[in-house]
Amino acid sequence: xxxxxxxxxxxxxxxxxxxxxxxxxxxxxxxxxxxxxxxxxxxxxxxxxxxxxxxxxxxxxxxxxxxxxxxxxxxxxxxxxxxxxxxxxxxxxxxxxxxxxxxxxxxxxxxxxxxxxxxxxxxxxxxxxxxxxxxxxxxxxxxxxxxxxxxxxxxxxxxxxxxxxxxxxxxxxxxxxxxxxxxxxxxxxxxxxxxxxxxxxxxxxxxxxxxxxxxxxxxxxxxxxxxxxxxxxxxxxxxxxxxxxxxxxxxxxxxxxxxxxxxxxxxxxxxxxxxxxxxxxxxxxxxxxxxxxxxxxxxxxxxxxxxxxxxxxxxxxxxxxxxxxxxxxxxxxxxxxxxxxxxxxxxxxxxxxxxxxxxxxxxxxxxxxxxxxxxxxxxxxxxxxxxxxxxxxxxxx
Ligand code: ADP
Numbered sequence: 001x002x003x004x005x006x007x008x009x010x011x012x013x014x015x016x017x018x019x020x021x022x023x024x025x026x027x028x029x030x031x032x033x034x035x036x037x038x039x040x041x042x043x044x045x046x047x048x049x050x051x052x053x054x055x056x057x058x059x060x061x062x063x064x065x066x067x068x069x070x071x072x073x074x075x076x077x078x079x080x081x082x083x084x085x086x087x088x089x090x091x092x093x094x095x096x097x098x099x100x101x102x103x104x105x106x107x108x109x110x111x112x113x114x115x116x117x118x119x120x121x122x123x124x125x126x127x128x129x130x131x132x133x134x135x136x137x138x139x140x141x142x143x144x145x146x147x148x149x150x151x152x153x154x155x156x157x158x159x160x161x162x163x164x165x166x167x168x169x170x171x172x173x174x175x176x177x178x179x180x181x182x183x184x185x186x187x188x189x190x191x192x193x194x195x196x197x198x199x200x201x202x203x204x205x206x207x208x209x210x211x212x213x214x215x216x217x218x219x220x221x222x223x224x225x226x227x228x229x230x231x232x233x234x235x236x237x238x239x240x241x242x243x244x245x246x247x248x249x250x251x252x253x254x255x256x257x258x259x260x261x262x263x264x265x266x267x268x269x270x271x272x273x274x275x276x277x278x279x280x281x282x283x284x285x286x287x288x289x290x291x292x293x294x295x296x297x298x299x300x301x302x303x304x305x306x307x308x309x310x311x312x313x314x315x316x317x318x319x320x321x322x323x324x325x326x327x328x329x330x331x332x333x334x335x336x337x338x339x340x341x342x343x344x345x346x347x348x349x350x351x352x353x354x355x356x357x358x359x360x361x362x363x364x365x366x367x368x369x370x371x372x373x374x375x376x377x378x379x380x381x382x383x384x385x386x387x388x389x390x391x392x393x394x395x396x397x
Contacts, residue, residue, distance in 0.1 A: 001397070002026065002084050003389040004071075007091040008060055008130030010122060011036055015067055016385040017078055017085070020393045023386060027071055027078035031063045039063070043070040051076045060126065061133035068137060088134050088143040089392035091182070091384065092127040094120035095145070096173060100153035102146040102391035105131060109145060119173060119230075144392040151185040152178030154222040162230070176234075178226035180208045184216040186387040187329045187380040194365060195325065195376060203320040205313050208382065209339070210330030211239040211282065215309065217316035225319055227312055233269060236312065237305045239282035242272035244308070277301035284332045284339070306339065310346045317350060323375055326352065329382040335362045344369075344377055351375050 001021065007014040016028040029043040039057040044050045053070065057063040071077055071085075079085070090105070096116040103109055110131065117124045134143060160176040161169065168174040184206045191206075192199035199221040206216045213236040216226040227235025227243075237243045245268075254264050275282040278301040280290050290298035317323040326347075328340050337359055344354040351374025359368040361379060369377035 001086045001393060002079065003087050003089055003392050004085050005089045005091070005385045005388045005392070006064070006130050006134060007385075008126040010126045013060065013063055013067075013126075013130060016389075017071055018386070018389045020389060023389070025385075028385075029067065029070065031057065031067065033057075034063045035059055041066050041070060043067075043076060045076045045078050048076055059133075060129040061136065064130065064133045064137055082138065085138060085141055087392050087396040088138065088141055089388040090127065090131050090134070090143060090145050091148070091388055092131075092145045093123035093148045093179070094177065095147035095149050096177070097153065097175075099145075099147055099150050101150050102144055102388075102395060104395050105135075105143045105145050113145070119177070142396045144388075144395045146182055146388040146391050148179045148181045149177045151181030152176075152216070152223045152226050155225060159225040174230055176226070176229040178214070178216070178223065179228045179232045180212070180214045180216075181223075181226075182384045182387045183208050183329060183382040184214075184218065184223070184226070186384060187327045187382055188216075188218045188221070190365065190380045191325050191327045191378050194367065194378060194380070202324045203317075203322055204325045204327060205316050205320075205323050206327045206329065207309060207313070207333055207343075208330045209236075209309070209328065209333035209336075212241070213238045213243075213309075213330070213332070215312040215316065217320050219320045225316060237277075237301075237308050238273045239284075240270050240273045240275045242268050242276065274301040274305060277304060284336060288336070288338065302339070302342075306342050306346070309343050313343070313347060314350070323350070325376045325378060327378045327380050329380050334379055334381050337362070340368065340377070340379070347375070352377060 003018050003020055005016045011034045013031045017026045019026055025046050027045045031041045033039040034057050041053040042050055068082060072079055072082060094116045096119055098112045113124055113128055187206050188204045189199060192202055204218040208214050212232055214226055214228040217224040233241050235243050274287055278287050278298045280286055280298055287298045287301055291302055332339055340359055341354055344352050353370045353373035354368055354377060355370040363381050366379045367376060368379055
């Protein structure tokens with residue numbers, strides 16, 4: 001069975017075609033600049049060189065049309081006929097409180113996701129455009145929605161409620177939702193498998209450290225708390241996002257700097273994080289380079305980042321009554337040897353011990369703690385596409 005996984009952004013989309021008999025990737029690609037001059041499709045059939053197809057694409061439907069053409073192209077296609085696509089899995093950012101797991105897409109599901117647009121105004125509209133375009137292009141192929149928020153829906157009310165007037169939750173849905181759920185779910189399951197344990201017997205802390213970053217506390221296979229909140233702005237220090245700050249700073253800075261709502265929103269989301277502290281870059285590689293060259297603000301950004309991750313891990317261990325496994329994933333978590341080392345060094349008091357030789361690894365499933373370490377530390381490259389394809393298979397087979 002072949003499953004096409006689609007992840008639509010506002011002006012870009014990513015796709016992967018997987019053969020679920022062996023979970024192999026047949027082809028993958030990225031469309032950029034949808035609706036903007038200079039749009040192009042980068043398509044890669046597994047084992048072949050990348051094809052760059054430059055063609056005007058005015059909307060997501062046109063873009064997906066070109067994706068389907070590429071998938072069936074006689075030279076670089078991965079299938080002969082679109083009949084070989086058995087199901088489509090869509091990544092959707094926000095499903096509010098409505099769905100706690102993936103679902104087959106129906107008109108009712110589309111309506112429910114439209115109701116969540118207010119909660120994710122940048123993400124849900126392109127996700128929905130992708131769903132509607134695929135329904136038109138492949139009307140007889142079943143499709144499934146896999147939601148970033150779903151895995152976190154098991155959080156108890158004490159974890160998701162904010163200390164604001166309760167009516168704001170009732171009237172406007174102001175609560176913690178959490179994001180990166182598909183990634184946290186994939187890496188926690190993979191970690192349990194690598195350790196040969198049932199996930200229900202483990203207390204796991206998953207650290208998704210990329211440009212966007214979040215931590216989750218997972219006990220009995222269920223999320224107890226996660227660091228992102230009502231939006232993906234809360235929690236850790238990120239590439240350009242501030243994470244947790246004193247909320248009083250918002251009105252204070254707006255007043256002092258004469259910023260309106262939009263400018264303040266932009267400052268918190270785009271100009272803060274490690275970029276804001278260092279003044280150098282949002283990319284951790286640049287910051288690690290500058291810190292190694294002695295740049296004090298780059299060093300400060302890295303220390304502040306590690307400080308926050310460490311506090312979350314410590315707090316989550318307390319919340320779960322201990323921790324058996326810490327998992328590092330996403331761009332920084334999978335690749336930054338120094339960052340993992342520095343975070344884990346602060347956790348020695350809880351029985352975390354990194355093996356330097358094992359930790360000298362990038363982007364590969366690996367146990368990086370010592371044999372004697374009380375808490376196992378794992379690097380698990382995330383694979384949201386595979387998780388989406390697995391859910392899709394489960395729901396359509
Ligand atoms: P997102 O999907 O949120 O855009 P990724 O998970 O792709 O982010 O992570 C991107 C970030 O990972 C980059 O900004 C970079 O800071 C970091 N990163 C990638 N490779 C390395 C590396 N070798 N060393 C340190 N940081 C890295």
